[in-house]
Amino acid sequence: MIARGINGIAINLFSTCDWSQSGANCGGNPGSGGKAGYPGALINVLRAAAAVDKRFKVLPMPDMTAGIKPTDLPNMWTAPIDGTTIYNHPNIYRWADSNNYPQLSPFCTECFPASQYATALSVMKSNGTPVSWGPVFGSGGCNGQANGCTFSSYASLPTATLNGMHDVSTDRTSAARVLANVGGVSKGAPYGGGTKINWTGPVKLFGGMGPQAYQSASGTVYEAHNSEAYRAAWESQIALGSALGDVMIFTWNDYGEGTAIAPSQNQYNHPSMGFYDLTGYYTTWLRKGSPPEITDDAIVYFYRRQSYSAAHNATISGLSKRPTIPSWNLPAYDEIELVAFVKDDAEICIWDGKKLTTIKVKKGMNVLRAPLVAGSPQFFVYRNSVKLIDVKGWPTYGSGQIPAGSVSGLTMCSNCFPAGIPDPIYYSGSTFNWSNGVALNGSDMSSVALNPATPAACETKCWNDSSCKSWQFSSSVCKLKNGSPRESLAKGVASGHKLRF
Secondary structure: OHHHOOOEEEEEEOOHHHHOOOOOOOEEEOOEEEEOOEOOHHHHHHHHHHHHOOOOEEEEEEEOOOOOOHHHHHHHHHOEEOOEEOOOOOOEOEOOOOOOOEEEOOEOHHHOOHHHHHHHHHHHHHOOOOOEEOOEOOOOEEOOEEOOOOOHHHOOOOEOEEEOOEOOOOOOOHHHHHHHOOOOOOOOOOOOOOOOOOOOOOOEEEEEEOOOEEEOOOOEEEOOOOOHHHHHHHHHHHOOHHHEEEEEEOOOOOHHHOOOOOOEEOOOOOEEOHHHHHHHHHHHHHHHOOOOOOOOOEEEEEEEOOOHHHHHOOOOOOOOOOOEOOHHHOOOOOEEEEEEEEOOOEEEEEEOOOOEEEEEEOOEEEEEEEEOOOEOOEEEEEEOOEEEEEEEOOOEOOOOOOOHHHOOOOOOOOOOOOOOOOOOOEEEEEOOOEEEEEEEOOOEEEEEEOOOOOHHHHHHHHHOOOOOOEEEEEOOEEEEEOOOOOEEEEEEEEEEEOOOO
16 A cells, blocks of 8 residues: 555544454444453554554544544543553554654544543643644535535644545536645635634645445445546645645545455456556655656556446345435436557557547647447557557446346345445456566466456456465466565566455
8 A cells, every 4th residue: 555655544433442452341342432452443453553554554543423522532642552552653654744653533523612622632731632623524514515614613733734535526616625625734615605714723734535326325425436536536636735735535445335445456357457447546646746757668457337317227136225315415426438649649448349439649738538338348548550558457247237146145235335236336447566577487377378368357357366475477378476575577468466455
């Protein structure tokens, strides 16, 4: 994750037992809510982070909807963990300013009045555990508008950061509006009207976005237009410049709502890497202050397994909530999207089995779309008539229904995800984890001729084999490897490592 610029995780805390090392007097589940003899979730995550990399930070996010009270918060920082306290743990997230205090970001800050947080912050300071106050509000405004009404009563608190969540939307101005509605560093009038907010403390904006979402229990689908909403969120927030502090991705590993960006193997046994690798591009842009230079050709691609209308109109026993896009988020887009990163002028193409869609592009990031139809789309990059990238994606059913038997081991229910049928979310692929012109010599486990003979097919075979750690493709032959050998230059060879956490 650190290689993709993801340097921490926010953990939602549901009870005071989540920061208990012993789980004493806790009746929840081990590692989640606490149980006698077992450490709570925050303890476990901090230990895991420390065991892997001290650069990886953990942001405590007490859920104020779940029973935690402002009076509980000071005790979290003094709770013991492995010879120190949570406050002094090396992996706790700290806001990068001159104070370098740990950040406290309660979810649904507005669930309690500002006076109770003021008292808690005073207690923390007297305990020698002052914090960077970074409230997370569950609402960006009132009456469906982005305005300052939610935040106004908290203006007297020593605010260091304010969180603003960007909805799944392709509107490239919405992130700036939502984040600016707090008054921003200029302490001006909020977007949408309302009383001018004069914050007591300096304000940095703690941005946020999600790539897509399908809440299958309610049936709500947020139209992301392939990767457009994710790219729009990143670019509109990066445009805020110095007013933007850090960015939170909602939520990179929440498989239950279709928002995952983590590299994963989906229910169709295909590696889903696109959102993960796209994140690396934008985190580099955020840190450098300018778009990264493209030094090698690579692609990411996104499309649904079936059209939105097919998912919405599916008739399935036990499915009580049809996948439905809210009216404000319409229209639905049923397209295949290719996002190509090219180091020089090139031609990029999508082949849907019947029709070739192609454009000539300049150096940099370029986007090409084609209508979603049934079949297995194929993606190409050419330069000077030489084919540089040839990737065949997994099958899509277009406007048809996904057969009930296509996902083994899954049963239909109205509140599970992924349900398999219907399936309105976008899946993704990527060649960022490939190395063209690089061989991995040694650790060979098996070798097989492929049809179709593509690096993507070889990568998929590696993902489907639990013993495989890396792979190499050359001349239609796929070699699976049980280790990660040293790389060497080799013309006509593609290789890659299976990413594990």
